[in-house]
Amino acid sequence: MKLFYLVKKELIEIVRQKELLVLMFIGPVIQIIILGYVISTDIRHVPVGIVNLAKGQVAGQIIQRVRQTPLFHVHVLSDRSEDYLYLLKKGEVKTVLIFRDALDEKRSVLKYPEVQILMDGMDSNTSMIAAGYFNGIIKNYILNDMEKLGQGLPLGGQAVFRFNPQLRSINYMGPGIVGFLLTIITMFLTSASMVREKEQQTLDTLLISPLSTLEIYIGKALPAALIGLADMVIGLVVVVLWFGIPFRGNLFYLFLASLVYLAAILSYALLISVLSATTQQAMFFAWFSLMIFLLMSGFFTPVDNIPPLLRVLADINPLRYLIQIIREIFLKGNGIEFFWKDLLKLSAIALTLLSVSLLNFKRFISK
Amino acid sequence: MGRIKAIIVKEFFHIMRDPRSLTMVFFIPLVMIFILGYSVSYDLNRIDAAVIDLSQSRLSKQLVQAFAANRIFVIRTRGSNEQGTLSLAAAEKMLRQQKIKEIIVIPADLSRCLAEKRQCSIGLIIDGSDVNIANLVYQYDERIILEFIAAMKGVGQLLKINTKIFFNPEARSQFFFIPGLVAVILLMISAMLTSLSVAKERETGSIALLFISPLKSPEIIIGKTIPYIIVSLLDGVVILLFARFWFGIPLRGSLAVLLVFALLYIVSGLALGILISASAPTQRTAMLATLLITMLPSFLLSGFIFPLDSLSPVLRAISYVIPATYFLRIIRGVILKGAELKHFFFEGGMLIALSLVLLAAATRKFNQQRKAAQ
Numbered sequence: 001m002k003l004f005y006l007v008k009k010e011l012i013e014i015v016r017q018k019e020l021l022v023l024m025f026i027g028p029v030i031q032i033i034i035l036g037y038v039i040s041t042d043i044r045h046v047p048v049g050i051v052n053l054a055k056g057q058v059a060g061q062i063i064q065r066v067r068q069t070p071l072f073h074v075h076v077l078s079d080r081s082e083d084y085l086y087l088l089k090k091g092e093v094k095t096v097l098i099f100r101d102a103l104d105e106k107r108s109v110l111k112y113p114e115v116q117i118l119m120d121g122m123d124s125n126t127s128m129i130a131a132g133y134f135n136g137i138i139k140n141y142i143l144n145d146m147e148k149l150g151q152g153l154p155l156g157g158q159a160v161f162r163f164n165p166q167l168r169s170i171n172y173m174g175p176g177i178v179g180f181l182l183t184i185i186t187m188f189l190t191s192a193s194m195v196r197e198k199e200q201q202t203l204d205t206l207l208i209s210p211l212s213t214l215e216i217y218i219g220k221a222l223p224a225a226l227i228g229l230a231d232m233v234i235g236l237v238v239v240v241l242w243f244g245i246p247f248r249g250n251l252f253y254l255f256l257a258s259l260v261y262l263a264a265i266l267s268y269a270l271l272i273s274v275l276s277a278t279t280q281q282a283m284f285f286a287w288f289s290l291m292i293f294l295l296m297s298g299f300f301t302p303v304d305n306i307p308p309l310l311r312v313l314a315d316i317n318p319l320r321y322l323i324q325i326i327r328e329i330f331l332k333g334n335g336i337e338f339f340w341k342d343l344l345k346l347s348a349i350a351l352t353l354l355s356v357s358l359l360n361f362k363r364f365i366s367k
Numbered sequence: 368m369g370r371i372k373a374i375i376v377k378e379f380f381h382i383m384r385d386p387r388s389l390t391m392v393f394f395i396p397l398v399m400i401f402i403l404g405y406s407v408s409y410d411l412n413r414i415d416a417a418v419i420d421l422s423q424s425r426l427s428k429q430l431v432q433a434f435a436a437n438r439i440f441v442i443r444t445r446g447s448n449e450q451g452t453l454s455l456a457a458a459e460k461m462l463r464q465q466k467i468k469e470i471i472v473i474p475a476d477l478s479r480c481l482a483e484k485r486q487c488s489i490g491l492i493i494d495g496s497d498v499n500i501a502n503l504v505y506q507y508d509e510r511i512i513l514e515f516i517a518a519m520k521g522v523g524q525l526l527k528i529n530t531k532i533f534f535n536p537e538a539r540s541q542f543f544f545i546p547g548l549v550a551v552i553l554l555m556i557s558a559m560l561t562s563l564s565v566a567k568e569r570e571t572g573s574i575a576l577l578f579i580s581p582l583k584s585p586e587i588i589i590g591k592t593i594p595y596i597i598v599s600l601l602d603g604v605v606i607l608l609f610a611r612f613w614f615g616i617p618l619r620g621s622l623a624v625l626l627v628f629a630l631l632y633i634v635s636g637l638a639l640g641i642l643i644s645a646s647a648p649t650q651r652t653a654m655l656a657t658l659l660i661t662m663l664p665s666f667l668l669s670g671f672i673f674p675l676d677s678l679s680p681v682l683r684a685i686s687y688v689i690p691a692t693y694f695l696r697i698i699r700g701v702i703l704k705g706a707e708l709k710h711f712f713f714e715g716g717m718l719i720a721l722s723l724v725l726l727a728a729a730t731r732k733f734n735q736q737r738k739a740a741q
Contacts, residue, residue: 046674162492
């Protein structure tokens with residue numbers, strides 16, 4: 001019952017501020033929606049320049065196809081060989097396609113023009129994808145052409161995409177946002193909480209109250225957990241209803257994983273709170289952790305790419321497991337038999353963080 | 368001018384009084400760049416694939432060889448526990464467990480089909496969860512199959528495609544990512560530095576002293592910003608040196624040009640921080656606001672991770688008010704392409720304009736509160 005009053009006080013402190021409420025509940029919705037649109041826009045309108053030095057019709061027909069795909073935006077089209085490197089340097093085009101008549105007729109039996117692709121390697125990701133699509137366009141052209149001549153290619157690949165048949169990026173990224181939201185809100189509400197009491201000199205009042213250390217600890221964590229969960233539900237609703245991401249799994253496991261994760265992240269945030277001397281320090285700590293958690297979680301880029309030595313950091317990153325589990329539940333409808341190991345690891349991390357954090361908290365209080 | 372100096376000196380005392388924060392300001396970005404510079408990469412280095420060869424013919428074995436010969440493919444033909452060949456069900460389970468990224472199914476009638484000159488196809492079951500990876504895997508498959516046909520028919524190549532990559536010949540995503548990370552970190556650090564300055568005075572009550580001082584509001588706001596310009600700029604230099612010498616990110620343009628723009632950029636970040644600080648009632652709110660306002664937009668709408676060309680017009684419009692958008696273009700241009708001052712008049716102008724608007728808004732906000740308090 002004593003605990004209830006502390007939780008109530010903490011909640012009042014949050015609800016009292018209009019600005020904070022807006023940040024906590026409206027902010028995330030706007031963020032999800034923007035994030036959703038940004039990641040669901042597949043790469044397109046890549047500005048390209050085309051130089052056509054070939055004489056045959058084939059080059060012209062391929063260029064026509066390049067113009068028709070939304071992936072490319074043909075910025076310059078010319079039939080003179082000029083200094084296209086300059087355009088590339090200025091950043092006006094990301095890729096330059098150069099068509100030439102094939103010199104070596106023996107090598108290309110079908111007399112297609114030679115193609116040279118000059119790519120801006122700066123954004124290697126976009127350039128690679130653009131080059132891949134371009135190769136696809138050419139290949140399709142050749143296929144059609146050969147079919148017309150009655151020779152069709154003898155062998156082709158027939159692809160089926162599992163779990164995300166239409167290859168929508170949002171289906172993959174969207175569920176991850178929920179985990180991210182859970183992190184950002186709880187981390188920032190909690191990581192400054194004890195510092196705040198210190199800075200405002202209300203810590204003594206708290207300490208002489210009949211509350212036990214454990215009760216203070218829980219009282220600080222619980223309000224943030226409640227708000228975090230509320231945000232998560234909002235996030236789920238937006239992700240499912242607004243973006244139409246199919247939810248294939250079991251809601252119970254999703255919440256179970258989230259609760260374990262909350263225990264981990266709140267313990268961590270409270271640890272920051274007792275270790276920092278000023279709000280500014282807490283902010284830097286929280287920011288640093290959030291960046292590392294987020295960018296090493298597999299949210300944006302695959303965890304597989306992390307080199308072995310740093311993999312250890314990814315292995316103890318709680319957000320990584322949460323995002324992994326959420327994705328499996330959402331996209332694949334996997335049951336616990338698939339992710340029990342991840343859940344176990346997450347629980348181990350949560351337990352470790354909780355004990356370290358509680359120990360430090362006790363030491364902090366007894367001082 | 369002398370009055371502004373007083374504020375500047377006072378702020379410097381504040382900075383010096385919390386040496387731990389100052390250390391963090393210089394230390395955290397380096398650790399962050401170190402860890403993330405190695406860890407964040409979009410490159411696809413390996414494709415685990417299971418092959419189910421229903422044909423078991425000489426031709427099909429050659430095809431499997433063709434896949435295995437490609438360095439990126441790691442081919443599995445057997446299940447983990449079971450002896451003998453892999454069943455489709457077992458492979459599907461591996462796909463679900465993320466042990467493999469795709470299943471290649473070679474049809475039983477491959478040889479006969481090719482002999483009869485019918486069109487035959489190879490089944491590719493690809494994990495579509497991560498769209499980028501799925502697309503890349505599919506492109507690799509297609510290329511290998513095409514090369515296989517060309518080799519089978521004795522044609523060298525159907526078509527000669529010659530690809531050259533400029534500015535970043537090895538297409539290392541590090542060269543793209545690290546300059547971007549430097550930009551995002553600089554903005555966040557500078558915004559965070561000032562974001563608590565007014566809010567803290569409000570929380571401790573010392574803001575009343577500022578209110579009744581003879582200083583004009585613009586003087587207070589500017590005085591509070593200047594000391595942090597020095598701190599952030601120093602920080603920026605340290606971060607750039609680290610990226611240059613540890614990661615070997617080339618600097619093809621002039622350092623002076625980069626620093627001039629870095630200065631403008633930092634001021635815009637500090638101005639954003641001070642506006643947040645003047646608006647937020649408590650430090651906690653200021654902290655949450657700074658992170659929400661700087662983090663995701665600079666991540667998503669600046670071209671840091673997702674290319675701006677693809678964004679819808681509404682989102683592109685938002686990207687124009689995000690300082691990171693401009694500095695990203697500048698830092699990548701100067702570092703990787705050796706771009707010069709004259710290429711970035713628009714970007715520089717926008718950074719100045721943004722800073723002025725933000726500073727004016729902060730002054731107005733502060734002035735309103737001052738009037739209300741009196």
